[in-house]
Amino acid sequence: MKLSIKKIFKISIVLMLVAGLSGALIVLVNMVTEPIIIENSIKQENSALAEIFDGASFEVLDESGEAEIKKVTKATKNDEVVGYVYRLSGKNAYGIITLLVGVSKNGNVTKVVFLENGQSFASKVEEHVNATYQTGDVSTTSIDNVDTKCGATYGAKLVKALVSSALDHFKENFKGGLE
Amino acid sequence: MNEKQVEKSPRILTLVKGIIKENPLFVTLLGTCPALATTTSIESALGMGLLFMFVLIGSNIVISLLRKITPSEVKIPVYIVVIATFVTIVKMFSQAYLPELYSKLGVFISLIVVNCIVLGRAEAFASKNGVFDSFLDAIGNGIGYTLAIVIIAFFRELLGTGGFTFGKTLTFIPYIKFTPLKDYAISMFTMPTGGFLVLGVVLAFLAYRTNKKQEIEAFKEKEARRLSKEEAK
Structure with missing residues (x-):
């Protein structure tokens, strides 16, 4: 199946749009959740340290x-x-x-x-x-x-x-x- | 029945069919891998069900919105990108706000990407229907799947640990440990073997009920035919 230039262009635009939107959404959620994840990980590590050498x-x-x-x-x-x-x-x-x-x-x-x-x-x-x-x-x-x-x-x-x-x-x- | 009710009924059907009649796990046997792996306790099954439902709702809505501009040549890659995006979002949110659930479910959160139900609903429903209908379909299938894995988890946790524990994985629930049958617990049920056994027994029970229903219906039909023949004579 041979695709026309117009079709290839349309496919590229749709893929770019979907990938761009997905990336933007992930970045946005990451900005919100990253500080909380870091805080959680510090808390987890501190309690693990206390568990190892009380x-x-x-x-x-x-x-x-x-x-x-x-x-x-x-x-x-x-x-x-x-x-x-x-x-x-x-x-x-x-x-x-x-x-x-x-x-x-x-x-x-x-x-x-x-x-x-x-x-x-x-x-x-x-x-x-x-x-x-x-x-x-x-x-x-x-x-x-x-x-x-x-x-x-x-x-x-x-x-x-x-x-x-x-x-x-x-x-x-x-x-x-x-x- | 007025016109409005007639109009409404297909939508209610869309919502309800995923829960019982076309239950993704018990009827179509999709998504069995996480159903076996995450059903050692009711809490983790409920958590998995809720995360799964979020991904299904999000992906169904977005895929339905994109259905008119998605070229058929690349529809599967587009669906996968959309689903993977929602799984990543769910993963980040659960890691931030439900860290116990995140560590309990581990790799199975990421594996929602390859869950056949999500891709199946995208291809079979969301890509052909409007946003609201796709939303209802996702809610129905999400509830159906959650219900199914919670039923399996109920038996596995009860038989495997002799009771139930809440508040350990979903920490916003107060901690309750109720294990009156602890001395009679069969730990095999918390292992994969127990998962297969419980799923098999539940499926056998459902198959028995369906067969019984069909037998009764066939009998009623036969009787009705016999009566109508007698009346004709």
């Missing part, structure tokens, strides 16, 4: 956001370092995961809290994380033994890679609680 005060050490480690925060209690919290983000074919990993001064994972879990099998991944990383036993030496077979293997593998990155960073930079 009663601690936090100081951001690095927020460069390169690679998967987006932020490193130091947790102190009575002027003593109790651990570090890593904000990490990664994605696979099943969606994005953003989480906070708490690492104690001894190098053990204290808690993993999801900030965003866009995996299709999100609840399965969360079940796996609750059963595996919240026991306080996972460390640089034992993370290789974490089994990712949980009904959402790809999501669990992504979490494992993110937690490994946090532990590697800890080992390289703060081993023994030293900065």
Whole structure:
């Protein structure tokens, strides 16, 4: 089927109009919702930090956001370092995961809290994380033994890679609680 | 019946048919993926239904408005752009104002774009009818779909958790946890298997009712024919 120039022109105009209007509408809604979304995310992160190291005060050490480690925060209690919290983000074919990993001064994972879990099998991944990383036993030496077979293997593998990155960073930079 | 009532009835029919007679989930079996994935609790099913209804109303209205200027060669891409726009808007609003619902439904909000019901109503109805009729069609189908997934969620939550919890996902509702049958809960019903089972049983029940109705109607028709034959004799 060969289209006339007039028809092609009409199609182009309609497509431009629809795309332009859609874009404008999305921009408008984004302008309204963006500050609230940012505020929500700050609140969520603060309550997650308090969940990981209860009663601690936090100081951001690095927020460069390169690679998967987006932020490193130091947790102190009575002027003593109790651990570090890593904000990490990664994605696979099943969606994005953003989480906070708490690492104690001894190098053990204290808690993993999801900030965003866009995996299709999100609840399965969360079940796996609750059963595996919240026991306080996972460390640089034992993370290789974490089994990712949980009904959402790809999501669990992504979490494992993110937690490994946090532990590697800890080992390289703060081993023994030293900065 | 006066003239005004006669004029009104097709519109009421447009609104009502999507709820029961042409229910998108129970009759046409469309949108089953989110119906299985988001029905672990009444709250998340209700939330999904409301977001879905918003997208359906918005896209039906806009597609109906654009129906005369949309070239047939590009109508599907235009519908998809319109639907995707409303899904993006719904996603941003829910992330801002209903963050618990947003994180609970996760990827399934974005997946409304590929929900067959939305594209189906756009192609079958909104592209051929006026704005008000398309709005009514969207309301009817939206209520029908919401009702269907809430029915599935009712059984899944009751059997899977032994009761109901409100105020956890839709935080504007006061928090209520009512689980009197907790000790008898069968957790399988909160898993995908439970979703398939409940949907299957509900569909079987509806099919049984429809068949029974048809049998009665056929019997009545047969009787009427027999009586008229006897009268003729």
